[in-house]
Each structure stands twice: as structure tokens, then as C-alpha cells.
Amino acid sequence: MSQKLSVVGKRIIQPDAAAKATGAAMYASDLKMPGMLIGKVLRSPYPHAKIKRIGKSKAEKLPGVEAVITPEDVTQWKPFDRGLKDLPMIAGGYLVPPDEHILNERARHFGDAIAAVAAINEHIAEEALELIEVEYEELPFVIDPEEAMKPGAPQVSDVAEGNIGKHLSYPFPEGDVEKGFKEADCIVEGTFSTTKQEHCTAETAAAVAHLDVNGRINIWSQCQVAHMARREIAHIFNMPVSKVKLMTPLVGGGFGQRGSVCAEPICIALALKTGKPVKLEYTREENFTALESRTGFKYNLKIGFKQDGTLTAMQVYMLGRLGGYMGCGPMASVIGMVFGLGHYRCPNRAGEADMVMTNTPVSGAFRGFGNPAMMWGIEQLVDEAAEKLGMNPLKIRLKNIKKAGEIANMGLRLESTYLDECIKRGAEAIGWKEKWGKKKEGKMRRGVGIATMTHCSGAAPLYLDHSNAFIKLNEDGSADLTVHPAPLGQHIWGALSQIAAEELGILAEDIHIVTGDTDITLFEYGSDASRSTYAIGSATLIAAHQAKEQILERAAKMLGVSPDELEIKERQVYVKANPKKSIPVADVCYDAIYNFKGECLNISGKCSWEGRWNSSPTGAFFAEVEINTETGRVKVIKFVTAIDCGKAINPMTVEGQLEGGMQQGIGYGLTEDYIINKDTGVVESDNYDTYKMPGILDMPETEVVIIDKPDPKGPFGAKGVGEPGMVGVAPAIANAIYDAIGVRIKDLPITPEKVLKALGEKSQ
Amino acid sequence: MKQIANFIVNGKACELAIEPHMLLVEVLRDELGLTGTKQSCGIGHCGACTVLIDGIPTLSCLTPALTARGKNITTIEGLAEGTRLHPIQKAFIDYGAIQCGYCTPGMILSAKALLDRNPNPSREQVKQALSGNLCRCTGYVKIVDAVLAAAESMGKEASE
Ligand code: FES
Ligand code: FES
Numbered sequence: 011m012s013q014k015l016s017v018v019g020k021r022i023i024q025p026d027a028a029a030k031a032t033g034a035a036m037y038a039s040d041l042k043m044p045g046m047l048i049g050k051v052l053r054s055p056y057p058h059a060k061i062k063r064i065g066k067s068k069a070e071k072l073p074g075v076e077a078v079i080t081p082e083d084v085t086q087w088k089p090f091d092r093g094l095k096d097l098p099m100i101a102g103g104y105l106v107p108p109d110e111h112i113l114n115e116r117a118r119h120f121g122d123a124i125a126a127v128a129a130i131n132e133h134i135a136e137e138a139l140e141l142i143e144v145e146y147e148e149l150p151f152v153i154d155p156e157e158a159m160k161p162g163a164p165q166v167s168d169v170a171e172g173n174i175g176k177h178l179s180y181p182f183p184e185g186d187v188e189k190g191f192k193e194a195d196c197i198v199e200g201t202f203s204t205t206k207q208e209h210c211t212a213e214t215a216a217a218v219a220h221l222d223v224n225g226r227i228n229i230w231s232q233c234q235v236a237h238m239a240r241r242e243i244a245h246i247f248n249m250p251v252s253k254v255k256l257m258t259p260l261v262g263g264g265f266g267q268r269g270s271v272c273a274e275p276i277c278i279a280l281a282l283k284t285g286k287p288v289k290l291e292y293t294r295e296e297n298f299t300a301l302e303s304r305t306g307f308k309y310n311l312k313i314g315f316k317q318d319g320t321l322t323a324m325q326v327y328m329l330g331r332l333g334g335y336m337g338c339g340p341m342a343s344v345i346g347m348v349f350g351l352g353h354y355r356c357p358n359r360a361g362e363a364d365m366v367m368t369n370t371p372v373s374g375a376f377r378g379f380g381n382p383a384m385m386w387g388i389e390q391l392v393d394e395a396a397e398k399l400g401m402n403p404l405k406i407r408l409k410n411i412k413k414a415g416e417i418a419n420m421g422l423r424l425e426s427t428y429l430d431e432c433i434k435r436g437a438e439a440i441g442w443k444e445k446w447g448k449k450k451e452g453k454m455r456r457g458v459g460i461a462t463m464t465h466c467s468g469a470a471p472l473y474l475d476h477s478n479a480f481i482k483l484n485e486d487g488s489a490d491l492t493v494h495p496a497p498l499g500q501h502i503w504g505a506l507s508q509i510a511a512e513e514l515g516i517l518a519e520d521i522h523i524v525t526g527d528t529d530i531t532l533f534e535y536g537s538d539a540s541r542s543t544y545a546i547g548s549a550t551l552i553a554a555h556q557a558k559e560q561i562l563e564r565a566a567k568m569l570g571v572s573p574d575e576l577e578i579k580e581r582q583v584y585v586k587a588n589p590k591k592s593i594p595v596a597d598v599c600y601d602a603i604y605n606f607k608g609e610c611l612n613i614s615g616k617c618s619w620e621g622r623w624n625s626s627p628t629g630a631f632f633a634e635v636e637i638n639t640e641t642g643r644v645k646v647i648k649f650v651t652a653i654d655c656g657k658a659i660n661p662m663t664v665e666g667q668l669e670g671g672m673q674q675g676i677g678y679g680l681t682e683d684y685i686i687n688k689d690t691g692v693v694e695s696d697n698y699d700t701y702k703m704p705g706i707l708d709m710p711e712t713e714v715v716i717i718d719k720p721d722p723k724g725p726f727g728a729k730g731v732g733e734p735g736m737v738g739v740a741p742a743i744a745n746a747i748y749d750a751i752g753v754r755i756k757d758l759p760i761t762p763e764k765v766l767k768a769l770g771e772k773s774q
Numbered sequence: 775m776k777q778i779a780n781f782i783v784n785g786k787a788c789e790l791a792i793e794p795h796m797l798l799v800e801v802l803r804d805e806l807g808l809t810g811t812k813q814s815c816g817i818g819h820c821g822a823c824t825v826l827i828d829g830i831p832t833l834s835c836l837t838p839a840l841t842a843r844g845k846n847i848t849t850i851e852g853l854a855e856g857t858r859l860h861p862i863q864k865a866f867i868d869y870g871a872i873q874c875g876y877c878t879p880g881m882i883l884s885a886k887a888l889l890d891r892n893p894n895p896s897r898e899q900v901k902q903a904l905s906g907n908l909c910r911c912t913g914y915v916k917i918v919d920a921v922l923a924a925a926e927s928m929g930k931e932a933s934e
Binding site for chain 2: 021023024026027028029030031032033034035036037039040042131132133209210211212213214260261262263265293294498499500501662663665666668669670671672673674697698699703705706707709712
């Protein structure tokens, strides 16, 4: 595709950036309505307890308190699936009867919601919480999945017998793994474990709800999948979908955590009970304990290779911790297997997973979903095999990566891949040749490491991948584009504006995004699975194309030529053969609206898009680390991400996504540890004093290499880029550590203690 | 018992009756409607609530409002002059330093305090000055670029 592009590929500034830079931007946490009450939630201090009695009269009597609700006050409403995944999907038929209530009679994890209040201000609401008297009966609890699977372990959920929330199989098994291992000359295997990383969205969960004069629920929700949330909310509150109006304000970070319903159900319950607008904003501690965070795994992985480095078999058994409720956790195993086992060309593949219920906060989706967890092990074992086979880590990867046209990770055609270029250019940027495999001496030792990945640009074919776009041209030649991605900070409004403007031949600033209201927007599955630019962008492109054809048709009449003789550039329709003959787009649009000749037509286009293909972004990650062999401290000196995300719609945004991915990946790799006390079940890391996410001083020198070659299917050649950024960061660091000091850390995060212990074992 | 307190917020004098336990972040957001100041951790560890008190970056989530009596408080809303953005705001926009934007007001105010006292900082000095501000989206790279670019454009403006 050698299309000349004038808007796509430009580093345009974002439509919402000025509002965010001046403090004018409105987030859910900033909303205020006349007479609005403030909600607060009482949460269980125990990991597992029955509520024997709740006394709420003292709290109710406190002046300023308008409602105190307990589990018995919410029984008319249905239990729900917070992960919003109760739709048929091919990956393991993951339909489980939801058994989470708005408030729960039996607390199943530390931080589970027990009661809630609405009061005229936050202080009174907090005071009211303290006046609620709860008599708990503490129950035996289990926090470790292996323990939970043993006979006689405390039963977490009534719908998960033996605490197996779900047994899942890899949906794209291939060949015969036993045969594959027999054919192997070299087999590497290991047990790896990954952590329950917390999203640390800058804005905590927040929602505002009220009942309007027509009895409709109005809810401002941060949910990344707005229309799916509306559906679930209608279900919970026994209402038709038409009785729920869901609005999406700007969101202070999502990363998958807002792919589930968060504060919405309790907020709406309080609004229905009081008949007044209610705002419910979680504290940071509630964000850690009441919301979903990354699904932690322990898994056994085995990979076989031929002497020449060719893969013969891959097999994994994963054990995942779900927590007290189902959430999005189960899918993390399936997606992990899909991305991990489908990354390289391998004729024999198999995977199984047990997802186990435990008395811990719920597990869910976090950027990359299961991909970072699986690549953590796969990329370390590939390095191990390379060493055994006497091969360079780059070479063994180049040998096994897939080519365009093969079957990709998601079971569909691999539309395009430039992973070989990512590996080569990334290696150059980190200085691989000069630095890798060199002899190390002294107290401070440096090393470099690589990891690669393949991801997705949407949910197809595993899950619903349905997007819509509607565009109309105004009489001044500008356009209103109606779409409903979640504005999480990923610059999606800008990217969609560029796609629409490019197609229409106008400027990005001519596009006005109409969004954030389910009354106005067409159905949108939403912003997850790195799908917004690809899927909503595809819908936008087709809608814009329809509108463009109408412009050309009218312009042709006005200029006395045929439509295919025309082109649109910078707001002007030109006769290609005679560019002196032209007419402004605005004049065409004006004539279409104020016509008076019986030919009125508001130029517009609309597209319903359903993913039938799914272009995989690929990437290579390179870390250079320095290790203090006396303290075990690992410092990342430089990090390079080389990405094949198709055509970069906005390179500045792509860089931003990948740089942000490095921060999250370095945290996942080195410092972010979600600590649950084994004896008490209490979450001990619930704010930034106890949970260390990387600050500015923890960041290395960084470099992003964008291959920038268009994909045949994505809009203007774009593929997804949101999630890939963090996938390979931690394994690249682990491999660099091995290069530096010859030890392998298989349990995340890589703490100084683990490094010292491994060094000690090695020297023995 | 509420007490009457006077502040100068973004150059304007204001008088408010406030409870002694109220924090500055609450007064700014809830009483004055200046919601540009964000609260993210509430324990002094993220910098989202940073405002300038007499030019000094201060965590408003830890500051009892009454201790700021009579002081000059600058919030993110006070940086632009009318529709003319402050060069730091402009640089944050132009350099893609803003993603979700929730850390942005605190970042910009920390950066302003730095550039007011050191108009020509090194990359390292910028990092030091922003080390109390957490960002989950950007990886900080473009934030540092933006602050350095702002320093340069402010330097040019000053010499013109
Ligand atoms: S909210 Fe004040 S430092 Fe985090
Ligand atoms: S831009 Fe989202 S936290 Fe910084």
C-alpha cells in the first residue's frame, strides 16, 4: 500500500489535551449535581466471614444520613457478573452462574462489600460507617489455589465445587504433544509464577447515579465497555435496557480494570433507595481490595526443540487464582494460552488451566491479559534452550517466529508481521552485538536480554467484536463522528479523528467526536483487547467512506464531471486532471443541507463492523540491566521496545503507549507485589506506601522503534498497540539478569532477596 | 465548629467558613469547585493533589486547610492567562505528555515550581523535581521532554 497520507501518520495533538492541561476536564470524580449525596461502603475486615447481624439504626439516626443499606435491602436485585462476560464465546463456554451480590451476607474476601451509606457529605458518610454494628462469624479461609484444591478446603463459592471456578482448555490445540516431545532433541521445562499486579489507575473507581423524571437510571460510569455495562446494570436492577442511560466521562486510567463494573451497582442501589443523585468514589485502598487486579498464576511449562532450534512441542498447565468472585479472571488463562502457545510456529501444542476460587480480592483483566504472564515463562525457556543448543537468543527466535499467511495466535490468518525487523532493529538499538554474552566481573554487572510477543487487535473470534460509527457532515464542511470508545487516555478520539479526516480529505481538527452517552451512540463493545483503533477505526473508515462518496457525487454534479474524476484534499474537492477546477467541501455540504431544489441530504455514513479478522501486532523488547551482586538490586539501564503495530496512526501516541507499557512492565518485573497476609488474609499492600509502582527515577533511558509498515486489513494499515507495550518487559529483564549474573528468577517480582538467594545457590 | 478563613486562590481573595478538620484538597474541590486539583492516593505518595502555596509545591491531601490561611494558593486553574496557556501547559499538550490526564495538574505545578526557581534545568534535575509525582500512563518520558521544552520556550520568551 503506497497510499499518500496527509493526516494519518502525523503527530497531532489530542482533542482533550487542553482541557486536561488546564484542569477543565471532567472525570466521574469531579461531577457534582444539585442535592447530590455521597456514598461510602463498609467492607469486610476478614477474608471469609458470615454476617450474623447488622445493626444500622445508630447510623441511620446520624443527622445527614439518608440511607443505610445492608444485604437484606438489596435482595430484590439480581446477582451479577462483574466481568460482563456472560455471553456465549468459543473459549471454553465460560458461562457460570453469577453469585456476587451488590452487598454480600457472606464476605468472601478482605474488602468485600457488606453495607453502604449515602449522606449529605463525605465526613458524615464516613462517620455513619463507623456506627454500623456488624457481628461477624469468622470462617476458615483459603488464599492459596493449591490449598484451595485440596479435599476439605474451605468452600469459597456455592457454584464452584471443590473451589474449581472453571477448568479451561487451550482452544486451538494442535498435533500430539507427546509425539512432539519424543521428536525433540532438547526439552526445557520449569515452574513459573506471576503476581496479582494492581492497575494503579490514577483516578480511583467512581460513579454518579440518579433516577430521572421518567424513572430511568442515569449513570456516569468509567466502564471501558459502556454498552455491555448498561446491559448488565439493566439485568441487575430488573429493568429493560431502555431504562438505563449510561454516560462515559473522561476516565483517569483503565488498563482493563474498568472492563468490569466497579462502583456502579452500589452507587445505583443508593440512588434508588434515596431517590437522590449519589456519587460513590472509592478510596485508593478500596481500589486495591474491592476491584479486580491482574490474575496471578503458577504454571508448569515444557517446550521441545530440535537440534537446529526448531520448536517441536509446547505444553502448559496453569493454575490461576480467581479470588472470591468470578470476574474476568478465567479468561486470563485462556488468553494467556492463546497468545503464548500461538506466538511461535509449533506443530504440537496443548494447554489446560484450573482457575481456582480463593478468599482473596478478585482477579481480572489487566493490559495484555494473560499474555505477560505466559511470555514471562516462554521467553525464559526459549533462552534456556538457546543456551543448551549453543544458539544466539535472537537466532532461535528468528527461526521460530511465524510468517504472514500462517495461522495466527487467535486461530485466524496472520495478516502481517514484521517481528523479524523488530528483533533486528531492537537489537541494534540496545547494542546487542557489543553487549550480549560478554564475560562479567566485579560487584556491578551488566547484561542484556530479549523477549518477543504477538498480541491482538480485538477480541475476534473469541468474543463479541462489534463496533459502530456514524458520521455526519455539517454545512461548514466539518464532521460529527459518533462513536463510543472509552476515553482512558489512549488518545482514541484523536486517532479516530485522523482516520475520518484522512478518508474525507479534511483536517483532524474538523472532526468533532460525539460520544459517551448510550442514548446517542450506536452499540459499541468497547475499549479493550487493543481494539479501539482497529475495530472502531474500521467502522469509522467505512462510515467516512460512505459520506465521502456522497460528497463526491454532489461535487461532481456541481462541477459537471463524474465522481471518479474527483479527489478531496485539505477541505477542497479537485478535478484530478485539472486541479484549477475545484470546490470547497464546505460548499458541497452547505448545498446538500440548504438545497431548496428538492435535493436535501445531510451527508452522512454509518457502519456496523464485526471483526472477522484480527491483525496481530508483534514486538521485540530489549532490556539492559545492572545488578549489584552485593545487594541483589536490579536497575534497568536502558529499555528498547521495537513494535510492529502496522501503520502508526499517530507515532506520538504509539510511543506514549509503549513508554507507559515499559513503566508497567518494569513494575511487574521488579517491584509490584500484591501482598496478602497468609495468616490473616488481610491485604497488606493497599496504597503507594506499601505497593511500589515505578516513579520517574526508576525509569531507564528508553527508546521506541516503530516499524510503521501497514497491515492489509487495519484502517490505513493500523494494528492494536495499547496492550502490547508491557507484554515482554519482565521476561526481557529476566533474560538480561541471566546474561549479567547467570541466574534465572522464575517468580515475579524479581526482588533483591530473590536475586541474592539465587546467587547464593549458584555459588554453592 | 466552622472557622472563617481567608485565602488568595489563583490571585483572587476569598473568604470561607470551614471545619478545622478539612483538608486543602477538599476546600479547593468541594467548596471552591476547583476540581483540577486531583486526589489519587490521599496519603502523600502520588503528587496528584499538588498545588503551589506561596510558590512552593505542596500536597493538598495532607494540608489542613486552615494552615494555608492568608497564603497565596495556585492551582492548575490559575496557570493560564485567559485563554493563553502557560508554556508548560502548552508543552505538555504538544509533546503528548498527557494521557489520562489525572496526574497532569500535579505534574505541571511541580514543573512550574522547578522552572520558577531554576529556568534551565538538566534532564536529571527535572526528574528529581518530579520524583514525588506518580504517573501510570506515560512512562514519564514525554513529561520530561515537555518540561525541558517549556524551559526552552520560557527562556526564549524572557529574552525577547
Ligand atoms: S493525593 Fe495527595 S499525594 Fe496522592
Ligand atoms: S497521564 Fe494518566 S496518570 Fe499520568
